Amino acid sequence: MDVKTIRVKKDILSANTRTAEQTRSKLDKHHVRMINFMSSPGSGKTSLIMKTIDRFKDRYSMAVIEGDIASSIDAERISRLNIRAIQINTGGGCHLDANMIEKALTDLELEQLDLVFIENVGNLVCTADIDLGAHKNVVILSIPEGDDKPYKYPTIFLEADTVLVNKIDVLPYFDFDLGVFPEIINGLNPLATVLPVSAKSGEGLDDWFAWIEQTLAPTKR
Amino acid sequence: MHEQSIVASLLFMALEDAKKDNARRIISIKLVVGELTGVEKDAVSFYFGFMAKNTIAAGASLEFNYTKAQLRCRDCDIIFPREKLKFNCPECHKKAIEIVGGRELYIESIRIV
Numbered sequence: 001m002d003v004k005t006i007r008v009k010k011d012i013l014s015a016n017t018r019t020a021e022q023t024r025s026k027l028d029k030h031h032v033r034m035i036n037f038m039s040s041p042g043s044g045k046t047s048l049i050m051k052t053i054d055r056f057k058d059r060y061s062m063a064v065i066e067g068d069i070a071s072s073i074d075a076e077r078i079s080r081l082n083i084r085a086i087q088i089n090t091g092g093g094c095h096l097d098a099n100m101i102e103k104a105l106t107d108l109e110l111e112q113l114d115l116v117f118i119e120n121v122g123n124l125v126c127t128a129d130i131d132l133g134a135h136k137n138v139v140i141l142s143i144p145e146g147d148d149k150p151y152k153y154p155t156i157f158l159e160a161d162t163v164l165v166n167k168i169d170v171l172p173y174f175d176f177d178l179g180v181f182p183e184i185i186n187g188l189n190p191l192a193t194v195l196p197v198s199a200k201s202g203e204g205l206d207d208w209f210a211w212i213e214q215t216l217a218p219t220k221r
Numbered sequence: 222m223h224e225q226s227i228v229a230s231l232l233f234m235a236l237e238d239a240k241k242d243n244a245r246r247i248i249s250i251k252l253v254v255g256e257l258t259g260v261e262k263d264a265v266s267f268y269f270g271f272m273a274k275n276t277i278a279a280g281a282s283l284e285f286n287y288t289k290a291q292l293r294c295r296d297c298d299i300i301f302p303r304e305k306l307k308f309n310c311p312e313c314h315k316k317a318i319e320i321v322g323g324r325e326l327y328i329e330s331i332r333i334v
Contacts, residue, residue: 008234008329010328013227015234129258129324184308186317
């Protein structure tokens, strides 16, 4: 029996990346922009998405893809805003992948939409390497989580187009150094925008809404 | 962790290449895994054990080559290992860095008969 070594040199995630690229071109055809929200559990993804929907619901047509390990609580919160929410339960899986998104998008009428928001599973590690076919990645980090997270989980911050520092209303009670934080992020990722916000008090949200408008396809602005 | 989907992809790719070569069996698979991917060796082996059943990769051994997180200073061009909770360049002490190693996740080679 001849033993033979074959050089493969293939990225294990390449099939996922191919699907993600197909998704992006499909969305581009319909001038739809998709934004992937990633963060730890409890940082305020759902609240920020709801505030964003609330701000733009009279002007733009939006839908949300909700990723969760098991429940549909978040999708129910979104549905109450009369916005189409598609629930993906990963059944224990720690992140969404490009196939799940591709399938979820077939349930949406893309020609009628301007924006699709993906609420990824709460996780700072596994979500980072998986391209979903979104146009922009938004990473949310909340004040109570601490300003050392980019050191511990650098990969997710590398993938961010924007880092939202949420819950700045509780800044006085924590040691989060908001002065230094943008420098840490931009050291890693010079192109990322850092926006301090509070979904609760509304502080900083105007800058975030302006960013969303920039993200829209030129024909939809 | 997401080892189950990683194992599904790596198994699919290894089988595809092995079949192209008319292999009867895959003896081993050599993987390169960056430490920043968080991919756990034990979890990969665990999933591989039952996902490879009834394929020509059943019983194949997995070899893991872990790569360390490496940073490059954008100013000095020096490449240095990541220290816990610090990204500063050892020369200029700035934090303008790029990650140049530690995110790898690929199949290097397979051995077949």
